[in-house]
Amino acid sequence: MATAAEAAAMRRAVALAARGLGFTSPNPVVGCVVLDATGETVGEGYHQRAGGPHAEVHALRAAGERARGGTAVVTLEPCNHTGRTGPCAQALLDAGIARVVYAVADPTPDATGGAATLRAAGVDVEHGLLADEAETVNTAWLTSVRTGRPHVTWKYAATLDGRVAAADGSSRWITSAASRADVHRLRAECDAVVVGSGTQRADDPHLAARGIEGAAQPLRVVVDTHGTAVRPGARVLDDAAPTLVAVAEGVEPLPGVATLHLPYADQNADAEHLPYVERAPRAGGNDDGTSARPGTEDDEDRLEHRFTASGGAYRAQRPAPRPGSPTPQQPAQPARGLDIHALLAELHARGVRSVLLEGGPTLAGAFVAAGAVDRVVGYLAPALLGAGPAALTGGGITTITEALRLDVRECVALGPDLRITATVAAPGTKEH
Numbered sequence: 001m002a003t004a005a006e007a008a009a010m011r012r013a014v015a016l017a018a019r020g021l022g023f024t025s026p027n028p029v030v031g032c033v034v035l036d037a038t039g040e041t042v043g044e045g046y047h048q049r050a051g052g053p054h055a056e057v058h059a060l061r062a063a064g065e066r067a068r069g070g071t072a073v074v075t076l077e078p079c080n081h082t083g084r085t086g087p088c089a090q091a092l093l094d095a096g097i098a099r100v101v102y103a104v105a106d107p108t109p110d111a112t113g114g115a116a117t118l119r120a121a122g123v124d125v126e127h128g129l130l131a132d133e134a135e136t137v138n139t140a141w142l143t144s145v146r147t148g149r150p151h152v153t154w155k156y157a158a159t160l161d162g163r164v165a166a167a168d169g170s171s172r173w174i175t176s177a178a179s180r181a182d183v184h185r186l187r188a189e190c191d192a193v194v195v196g197s198g199t200q201r202a203d204d205p206h207l208a209a210r211g212i213e214g215a216a217q218p219l220r221v222v223v224d225t226h227g228t229a230v231r232p233g234a235r236v237l238d239d240a241a242p243t244l245v246a247v248a249e250g251v252e253p254l255p256g257v258a259t260l261h262l263p264y265a266d267q268n269a270d271a272e273h274l275p276y277v278e279r280a281p282r283a284g285g286n287d288d289g290t291s292a293r294p295g296t297e298d299d300e301d302r303l304e305h306r307f308t309a310s311g312g313a314y315r316a317q318r319p320a321p322r323p324g325s326p327t328p329q330q331p332a333q334p335a336r337g338l339d340i341h342a343l344l345a346e347l348h349a350r351g352v353r354s355v356l357l358e359g360g361p362t363l364a365g366a367f368v369a370a371g372a373v374d375r376v377v378g379y380l381a382p383a384l385l386g387a388g389p390a391a392l393t394g395g396g397i398t399t400i401t402e403a404l405r406l407d408v409r410e411c412v413a414l415g416p417d418l419r420i421t422a423t424v425a426a427p428g429t430k431e432h
């Protein structure tokens with residue numbers, strides 16, 4: 001049974017772990033507090049960056065000889081393996097720690113087994129203290145270990161009637177300065193920020209974490225199937241943070257920009273659910289409708305992106321042909337957008353453990369349809385627009401029984417706005 005001092009130490013260890021958010025990928029965030037035999041705190045530490053010392057090592061260093069006979073309180077089971085640093089279970093034994101209290105078991109095959117090693121050496125080991133809090137702070141890493149893809153937070157800013165832009169497409173700014181500053185904290189905590197080509201075209205967003213001292217910069221990712229939305233001079237191309245543009249296979253890499261080639265979404269898998277784009281191939285384009293060369297779209301050939309009421313799906317449509325203009329020779333082909341699972345797998349392979357999906361509604365719908373949203377952070381402004389795009393388009397949901405049910409974790413007032421944080425409930429756990 002854990003003592004009150006150990007519970008307080010674990011709360012502190014969770015807070016220490018949170019300081020590592022955004023800096024430790026592909027590693028977890030971990031906090032540790034060492035108590036002496038009387039229950040007094042003698043050392044604290046957290047994992048500050050991948051490749052650096054683990055939380056236990058920092059805390060043991062701070063405690064020195066006072067760790068002997070004491071208790072180590074850790075948010076994650078001490079590791080048992082030699083990676084870039086030595087095994088923490090051994091470090092705890094070497095320091096003479098008599099008791100270890102940890103919150104969450106380490107699920108990685110390499111590192112697991114620390115608790116067993118400690119027990120076998122005669123250390124008193126307890127597991128599960130404040131496990132919910134410790135899970136929550138480490139949710140990105142735990143999700144990525146359990147699912148093999150990064151944890152995804154979909155964030156949006158909407159009016160109280162659920163609009164993310166006005167009918168004329170203008171959307172800056174819906175929420176207050178306080179909410180927007182909070183978004184920069186979210187960006188700094190995530191490894192990558194993702195937007196679709198529609199948002200890129202409409203907003204020319206910057207997507208870096210601004211105004212936070214010492215902030216880790218996320219990788220900025222634009223999902224731009226044809227490589228035509230990210231143009232020279234785009235704000236995501238400045239050097240405030242790294243940028244990756246995801247395009248379809250066969251599209252030429254964008255000059256001077258890290259380009260990721262992805263397959264189209266598997267039409268057979270999610271075809272009826274995925275938002276899609278109707279387009280006719282452009283002159284000089286490839287057979288599949290992708291451009292042969294990025295940045296060559298001329299105004300006449302430019303696709304007009306419009307919301308339609310058709311089946312709740314979003315379609316980008318060609319403008320009606322001008323009188324006298326030639327009829328396209330080839331029939332319009334459905335385009336499916338890029339494969340969300342392939343995108344997440346590629347980001348995971350690059351060490352990304354947490355993604356902040358910042359829109360827009362079409363790409364967010366594709367993530368929801370792909371079952372790839374873990375957490376939703378909605379900023380709601382006390383304003384009404386009455387028209388304009390809704391926060392989410394499609395998502396593969398057509399009837400009330402398919403509603404994606406969420407658990408509200410937090411509701412916070414930010415200036416005049418509300419920030420609601422909710423997680424996706426495990427299937428079958430919610431009835432409304």
Ligand SMILES: NC(=O)C1=CN([C@@H]2O[C@H](COP(=O)(O)OP(=O)(O)OC[C@H]3O[C@@H](n4cnc5c(N)ncnc54)[C@H](OP(=O)(O)O)[C@@H]3O)[C@@H](O)[C@H]2O)C=CC1
Binds near residue numbers: 164197203
């Ligand atoms: N208030 C808010 O929080 C936000 C508001 N907005 C607003 O939303 C509007 C833009 O929304 P929207 O057009 O939906 O933009 P998105 O950013 O969702 O981009 C959608 C485009 O992404 C491309 N895409 C690539 N792969 C996929 C896929 N698998 N599924 C779906 N799309 C894919 C498609 O174009 P292609 O294949 O041609 O590349 C698609 O048309 C703007 O008015 C913007 O201001 C946007 C973000 C946040």
Ligand SMILES: Nc1c(N[C@@H]2O[C@H](COP(=O)(O)O)[C@@H](O)[C@H]2O)[nH]c(=O)[nH]c1=O
Binds near residue numbers: 172195207
């Ligand atoms: N309009 C709107 C948001 N819009 C989001 O912010 C992006 C612009 O980011 P940046 O260019 O880095 O400042 C934009 O493309 C969209 O994803 N966010 C909000 O918190 N509140 C708002 O009212």
